[in-house]
Amino acid sequence: MSSPSSTKSISYWIDSTPQTDYSEFAENISVDVAIVGAGIVGLTAAAQLKKAGKTVAVIESKKVATGVSGHTTAKITSLHHLIYQDLLADLGQEKAKLYAESNQAALEYIANRVETEQIDCDFSRQNAYTFAESVKEREKIEAEVEAAQSLGLPASFVKTTSLPFPISGAIQFENQAQFHARKYLLHLAKTIPENGSYLFENTRVEDVKEEKTACRVKTRRGKITAKDVIVATNIPILDQGLFFAKAYPKRSYLIGAPIDPEKAPQGMFIGTGDHYRSIRTTPYNGRLLLLVGGEGHKTGTVTETEKRFLPLEEYAYARFGVNSIDYRWSSQDMVSFDKLPYIGKLTPLHNHIYVATGLSLWGMTKGTLSGMLLSDLILEQENPWLNLYDSTRATPFVSKTSIKENAEVAIHWIGDRLKGRQDSVSELKPGEGKVVDLEGDQVAVHRDEKNKLHAVSAVCSHLGCVVNWNQAEKSWDCPCHGARFDCTGTVLRGPATQDLSNLQVSEDQEGHVVSV
Template sequence: MSSLSTKPISYWIDSTSQINNSEFIENISVDVAIVGAGIVGLTAAHRLKKAGKTVAVIESKKVATGVSGHTTAKITSLHQLIYQDLIAELGQEKAKLYADSNQAALEYIANLVQTEQIDCDFSRQNSYTFAESVKQLEKIEAEVEAAQSLGLPASFVKTTSLPFPISGAIQFENQAQFHVRKYLLHLAKSIPGDGSYLFEETRVEDVKEEKTACRVETRRGKITAKDVIVATNIPILDQGLFFAKAYPKRSYLIGAPIEPENAPEGMFIGTGDKYRSIRTTPYNGRLLLLVGGEGHKTGEVTETNKRFVPLEEYARARFGVNSIDYRWSSQDMVSFDKLPYIGKLTPLHHHIYVATGLSLWGMTKGTLSGMLLSDMILEKENPWLNLYDSTRATPFVSKTSIKQNADVAIHWIGDRLKGRQDSLSEINPGDGKVVDVDGEQVAVYRDEKNTFHAVSAVCSHLGCVVNWNDAEKSWDCPCHGARFDCNGQVLHGPATKDLSNLQISEDQEGQVVSV
């Protein structure tokens, strides 16, 4: 079993430095305020500023340290097995729009890297979805046929550079990969100046559309803008009910040094529930093998550290690596109808825009989101507008949506009725538990110095009870994916308010006696 003695941080973040951003200035006015400095927000901001707009990018943490900083950073229109489903469910025309828009996003990144000479380890790679079992071969062959009918660079292959046999794979030629944070830091550095700003460590709590402008309310002051883009993975504004149109999913990655001669060429993803994602990136004169998988709905697994063990075992057995240098996890919103939601917050909002539901393929979908939203603000025609319309009818009656929204109801009611321990002695240093004190749910973390930190276990978004995540040392909401650090501070929306701090006392036997 793994000792997990690796850096619990994304390689993309660990291998890059911070940037100099703007000092916060209250009551400024800009053309466009953009909430979130990930791939959606920075793509839109970069395009809008080049078009002559003044922008203010507002990031709650540091640039590209959220979902975009924890990705696999594959730039590809090959999204596992999706095109046969899109054709069946949406028709050939809409499926082709999806294919074309993701290919366009890929080429947009490639052209920008070349034009602006961005040093971000960009390289062209073939992309593969592979099947080891013959049971999955029929799906692979159907996907090849579907992709080819849409004009995608698809072919069927029986051999790859993977060091183990496969039954078959779909290959997309001339896709790409890069170091995502190097790319996004370049975009971020282009924002400040000439009436534009980039504010880090500034949490937005609300956005209000008024008659003459929009008001962005942050913990540090207010900003006024004609238009606002909310690019926070899941919108922090509830009016569009996007938390009910998609569900949050966490996935895991490890990074292992590997010699170039032992490394596969290309980017890979398997099929089935236990699929693995595989790619490499330059690393200290060698390569870093990235292996991902073990995904689950956010908040439904407490012992998340164990999710890294199968990935390490896979890397050692399949690729012969000797050590694991990095491990991290990420989160994305999975759309019920497989398409992202890009556009207006609601039909009644004319100047607040959102993008969410990127479904684990954020490099192309995040880029096309930034392209589409900037075109909408600039009043440019875009052929993708109707396909990704954020206000479109949502398939609430699909099997996936019924299950996920039923799970929310079960958690909201059932987690309050659970019999939970009230003994602090059972909480080990570095661990957390939800305890019941006179019917009140209390989230208690015990740090390495044996000091207890207690906060309300009731999520500040819509009131579900959070669960402990031992890999990230965070409190995660199983309903809509909000996450809080061990002291209750917001890590991930849709929540914008921290968990309430509580003071607890215990008796001599370690039983909680009051809050």
Template sequence: MAQNPSSTQSFWIDSTQDVSTYPNLISETFNDVTIDVAIVGAGMAGLTAAYQLAKSGKTVAVIEAGAIAAGVSGHTTAKVTSLHQLIYAQLLKDLGEEKARLYAEANQTAVEFVAQLVEREQIDCDFSRQTAYTFAESADQLQSIRDEAQAAQTLGLPASFVTETPLPFPIAGAVAFSNQAQFHPRRYLAHLARAIAADPSNYIFEHSRVLEINEGEPCQIVTAQGTVHAKDVLVTTNLPFLDQGLFFAKSYAKRSYIIAAPIEGDRAPQGMFIGTGEGYRSIRTTPYQDRQLLLIGGEGHKTGSDEATEERFERLEEYARSRFGVRDIAYRWSSQDFVSFDKVPYVGKLTPMTHHLYVATGFSLWGMTNGTAAGLVLANTILGIENPWADLYDSLRATPFVTADSLKNNLETGIHWVGDRLKALQHHSFDEVAMGEGKLITIEGKQLAAYRDETGQVHAVSPVCTHLGCIVNWNAAEKSWDCPCHGGRFSCQGEVLHGPPVENLEVYPVATTETVSTR
């Protein structure tokens, strides 16, 4: 396993290199595939829905742009809990008790669904029951903790207010949810994938990016490698790559960062933890060789809005060393999720006019349970089974566009649309790009996103995101071009890393003589 903290591969993926064994969708082999349901995206929501549908007798095809469970589900902290930091007091205020109770029930049911499936099928995924805590270190955050504990108890959740936790530092107070869980997400999802593919009537395709979906009788799911036909299609790609439904305008992309450090078992805190306030930290452990691996996350920000991403990792590493006495950082990676403006996922029809296209998105950083619940809702919808959470999660529900979050997000999008185009006017030569650096420049009137690698070679691409035309920004820690408008991400060579875009950035040919920086 990788021990280089400069690597940005997650532990979940690094420790499961052997589970990604499914074929591409090759035209001459699979082009005539017709199944009941196509699921686009092999993460928590997609594989949960596919598993349920396959067990109910439907034929399914899961189509994934990369490898199974290697997207957001492979970069999560993997807490399986209905404790979502501080949400229930706010849901009671904004949505009322009935809807808040449904949200609580959906996520608590998701915890038990995962637990029962692990037990029934003996899934080897480091599953363990844990107490989950949201903690406040200072007294000025204590009232929000008390309010959350009271709200959660009102909604029937296993919540209590406590003043002590297993953390190695004092707290002012915490809300604790008993009998929650944690696991290795990719091992769990790999088991679901194997169970689906065990029936030869079902298919799982990796490295097959869907480019378009045409609704019809049947629907056509088009990739560069071939086309699949299905009666119904579920789009579970974190954010739908299809712009119908305007889900990119009803949510915003948020990146967060995780570091992982080996720690002796007797020093590892028992439980799952998340702080409050700005600069909060998310904490858990997982088995690692003969020790534990301490995972610390945080430093979240809107995707593409911050170029100083390296400093965010450094702050997490300093926290791990000062609070837990760790020495070596084994892993560091980041994740991305979409936050809905009312903090409730969108699950259901893609638009009011579509009859066979469905979507699940907006899990708001709690995708292990919200994604599971979404998968169950989608499966029930296809099977014609009434689901108690379908109306709450309804993708077509009236959405509170005019909120502080939505106004701020749309204002920032407009600022980036104009302001980021001006950044390129400040630089006019590849010589201004240092080794390991990415920069927006203008060459002969053409705007470019230029990166100089460690050998001195310049890689230049169009800075215009292929989704809706925003200008990408440089992510220094991960050597990627990130779109600040709707969360699209591209490699330094312009290849799509994260949707909603499906097309790569246009490559600008650079003369091989452009290999020397003046710095």
């Protein structure tokens, strides 16, 4: 078994691809469409729009495809766990069929692009499975097979798979796919610059305004003028559409373990139940890398996040007989309350600002679909799926899930301020952090590897919730709407656009935090 020190805490997709070096935004420019975010939504839309003759500017706060799209399981499938029986019950046959058709179309869009442009991204056709190990869970599988078949999907019920353990039953979708997500997206990125179009990295967008004649995109380095703007930042950095209240942020975890191809399962898998596992393989140094995911939770609600990897590693050792764990990383996505992504206008009052969010952990098809639909909207092309995903549709604020999640936001917003936090950091080890009370204020304190304390305001710069420490990622995470900051308070992901305020503190002889 591998030691923790030999395991890389980085996404395999990012570690196995070169760093990009697109320039930072440095001057005011004007384009037809500005796109905030260089993940699968933004790059798909940008490539489509440029192909149609539009000039585009893609603005990325960090590096291309190093956000959610760089931390995915990279499954390309319309098999989304056990969704179709719920869609039929909640939306009816017609809308459920539109969902099925649109996700299948997104799969084929990627497949066609890979083939036509000869993209080297480890693309391969695979069957996809949702499997049950217990007889009780099998009943859900059988219901899902019936639902999927009624919608024309390539579904069947099977009792055996290539997994090295027995199952009670599984739903199989034939001819789905998987790929190396970042290799694919780096190819799309290369098609953007030149001929009046741009791709900028390390450029954070702070605001977008729709004016009478154009939209203004404000960055920390200047402004971009565009007729239309797509905000493709997973959760919109603009609050007008209240998308932070229509979905909730969920973190999930992945480990990568080398496995002998003869022992590896064939296909892509996801289990059922509260502690389900996601399973697939990918080419790796002449062998295969087994990816096992799971252990998800709402962002900011778990402090000891490093422990989330342990059950995944134990599962890989016990079920697949691997000898080492080479990678561990985590990801985050927005889960929509009604199971459908929000794709379209920011609000009914905005005619030129568009968003895509709520991809609910199936971002490769839904993200591609989002890029397709948003480009069609801007090009004023008809699309049969637009109404289903309309971002301004009536939102189920009164559903059980939404009530629970929004109630938890209120509890955190009020309750975290009333917690009797200690002001001592004497037990804080190098590489750890905690929120303490300093003269009535909540302060986020981190001790670096040189034993020096760093402090920032613990109040999230988005809407004022109190952040929590994420030990695995060494970050400050907001439990309300999913904003994340590094250990020094710099924004890692939205909806926040402003860093946490820096504070000057020191530690007295008794281990208490005091202002400097």
